[in-house]
Amino acid sequence: MPIFGDPLTVVVGVLREPLWSFVAIVALAKVSHYLVVAAAVVSRT
Numbered sequence: 001m002p003i004f005g006d007p008l009t010v011v012v013g014v015l016r017e018p019l020w021s022f023v024a025i026v027a028l029a030k031v032s033h034y035l036v037v038a039a040a041v042v043s044r045t
Contacts, residue, residue, distance in 0.1 A: 008029060012022050 008025070012025060017025070
């Protein structure tokens with residue numbers, strides 16, 4: 001989701017977030033994105 005992911009990356013960079021927490025934030029965002037997409041696909045079938 002570029003609408004959410006790109007600004008998230010910029011904000012985390014500006015805040016000088018440590019690498020481990022940045023990776024955790026991005027992983028959480030990606031997992032939630034794919035769960036929403038999967039739920040949308042399942043609900044359409």
